[in-house]
Amino acid sequence: MTATTAETPTPVASAARRAPLIRLLRAELRWVFRRPRTLVVLGLLALIPISVGISAAIADSSAGAAEGPPLFSMMAGNGLALSVGTLAITIMLLLPLVTAMSSADAIAGESAHGTLRGLLVAPVGRIRLLGVKAFGVACVALCAVLVIAVTGFLTGLVMSGPDGLFTISGTTLSIGAALGKLAVAVGWVAVQLWAVGAVALAISAYTEHPMLVVVGVLAGDILFAVLGGLSALSWLHPFLITESWSALPDVLRDPMPTEALTEGTLRAACYIIIGLSLAGARMLTKDG
Amino acid sequence: MHSRKKALLAATAGTAAGVVGLGLIAMPAGAGSAPRLPDISAEKLTESVLTADTPAMAGTISVDNNLGLPAIPGAAGGGDLLNIDSARVHTDGKDGKRVSIEKGSDEQTVISNARTTWIWDSEKREATKIPAGGRDVHRQAPAHAQRQLDDPTAAARQLVEKMHESSTVRVDGTARVADRPAYELVLTPKPTERTLLREVRVAVDSETRLPLRFTALTNGTSEPALRIEFTEVSVGAQPAELFRFTPPEGAKVNEERAEAPKRPKHAKPADRDLTVVGDGWDSVVVARSGQGIDEIAKAAGAGNGRQGTDPRAMLDRLGKKVSGPFGTGWVVSANVGNVLITEDGRLAAGAVPEQVLTEALGKTK
Amino acid sequence: MTISTHTAPAVGGPTGSSIADAPLAARTRGLRKVYRNTVAVDHVDLDVPEGAVLGMLGPNGSGKTTTIRMLLGLVSPTAGTASLLGQEMPGGAARALPRVGALVEGPGFHPFLSGRENLRRSAAAEPLLTAGQISGAVEDALQRVSLAEAADRKYRGYSLGMKQRLGLASALLVPRELVVLDEPTNGLDPAGTREVRKVIAELHGAGSTVLVSSHLLAEVEATCTHVAVLHQGTVVAQGELADLLEAGNPTLLVSTPDAEQSVESLRDNRIPAQLAPGGVRVDLSAVSQPEVLRTLVRAGIDVYEARRERTGLEELFARLTENGLNDTEAADEPEIADDVWLDRLDAGQAAKQEAR
Structure with a gap:
């Protein structure tokens, strides 16, 4: 029918050939960000800091102590506090769920659609495929964090200009310094989400039901929060990734206390190693 | 097949490494073996603590409060104040001091230099300015318990000094606190002292002689009733801007004069007339307000701008009703001591049994 | 157990060249796969000669797909070996699979992407395509399966046949040495089925080896040069199609009014025969056709027609x-x-x- 049909198969040396990694990563990103679900979720995330900012401003203008989440009293007109504060709220459940959703689609979803098979026979090496998938999940997580941070910061700037940027410790920040702190917060939250994503990828590799991944992360998050609340289990607390998450407001202190943030990062790194190791083990033994 | 097995092995190793890593993070910092330090006599160590200057340093203090103080709704008791997450201290070794007390995601910061002292409250977005020579914030700051945190060095030093007469002091080996080698100084009450405390341990930095950890142990428990310790210490010059403060845009700024009125929240009538009865471990603080318990409640309720809780009902709940030569009152017990509050508005407190409180009230009649 | 193709007579390919003793494009030995307690595949010794179109026949659940999945390295065998284009699988996947196109267990694509976007995604993972070739390869593959018109529609809206054709297209993105098609005509209308046959014929004509599994006898007969029959996880027969059809006990159907007499006289001459509707069926394994007819004529029996039975x-x-x-x-x-x-x-x- 076309020219290719008449060609004999190209003789190829039996050396291992692989599609360029950059091309795979680009294809993965295009796939991830063309999915309507991803875009809807990112859009909804952008609304959170805006609505939190508006309600903080309303609470601030009406006299009386504002009842709200941590940092709420600081959020009115303070873009930095609004961003970091919204991240501090959403990291508890919403952002992990977004990450889990992305991880669920990455392996379990592909498996359910029968597309994982296609990638494996292309062939994309199994560990390489996991790397590509982890990259996609990491990008979605980072994007989710960035969306909140940027809209939060802009909302603050729109509401009260660049003057409202101060820290918990009462120091006023220039826009540059505030953006620096915001970058730390974004990076730190992203690393925490990558840890969630790594574990979610492991679950994702073990199942064909994407919902199971989201449910698993939700259950884990709730379980960890409950365990973290039981003082009798204090020996267990340092093992819980959720224990790190309350450290985020430290970014807003001046000078920034690094102890809890560093510990949180190390803990997240351990979770990433565990998650990816389990996911890798499963990918290697998984039936395609 | 072979490479797959290898990969699986690597994955298992990775998982194990991650779990071990988590375990390492879980291990308490400074839980290493006791450092080897040259011997020092208790007297010499105490003396060096008393004479040492606080160097320029930064540190983080954690408070492990097991005092067993009953939670008093709507009132900031000492126990509540010690329920902080952590406090960070910066000092330039001279006038510059900065103490940040973290409670959840809020922070109270006291910044002082040679000219001014600022108190910043992030929750209320409120800054209070006190010129130098005004009230000494580091002694009277928001509440009495904060004093210890404001300057643990001074607090511990005072304690060491005071205890020396009534206590046996010895050096009990070494310890590693905030990753710094330290001597363990132990103060034990002399047998004549009537106190609930068993011993007080102070870990003294071998180099700077800074008290790094303060532990109070009571009779009959192995868990310390109170532990205040540095989790992180770095000795060295601190940036000067840490000791300056400009209130942020939109914050409420209060300026206080030298004889500024006390802030209503902390204006406890009981603070007015203080005497200390006895010395050493069994000293008792006696306060008298001049007002009956009902009037205090009314005033406090008005000051807080909320409905005052019925103080009698509250005291009934918190303590047990007693009567004696002082009239009737309530004894509120905690792990480290007792507090006796009488109907006519007197208060006696100390790390002592109830009996000693009654005696002290009698002495100050 | 099975009939080896090595000893089978050669069947002329389109070029007329012999493929007897040809190197094998795919080969399994003692292949066994156990899922939990179920033996899916056992003792499978499959040979797919280069240049052949091998039809894997068997009912659903006979182990066709499992065998294919092991050949493609998607599943690790419990025991035995599978090799593809000379590479041991699954270890040699990276060396063999770029030259293999596969449609396994139905087409797998994302519903929210158009056919073209789906195919581009598959093409991005193809090692043998350079970045510059991707667009062309995608368009060619779409043309080949007549999906160019519908390429911009979301996969979600495709009919079963279109989905199947898109799956076929992704197997054809690169000129392949071996194309593995698992139930390629599933869900296709007769026109679609013809198209698949045409594609297979083209691949065969271009010298590619094709391994096609089906449970439809007619489809295999129409398209294949070789057949392997799987049953309950085991290959029960394999070889060239023509050979298999010729082999066995050929029979001759003789139309005659004197059926009973015929049987008698044939049996007298030690020729096995039996009654059949409208005549007699004669086993030709021991005798030749002229001999049968001679015997009948000698016995004075009227023979209307003698037809050799071979219909598929x-x-x-x-x-x-x-x-x-x-x-x-x-x-x-x-x-x-x-x-x-x-x-x-x-x-x-x-x-x-x-x-x-």
């Missing part, structure tokens, strides 16, 4: 089993088919081995 795979199986299963549809229903297949194949196996 369906009859092959019917003959193999001797049970006279004349219903191809039975193979579509594994519940019914399993027993029937077992009987007739076991019997057929025995018969074949006797014949050799």
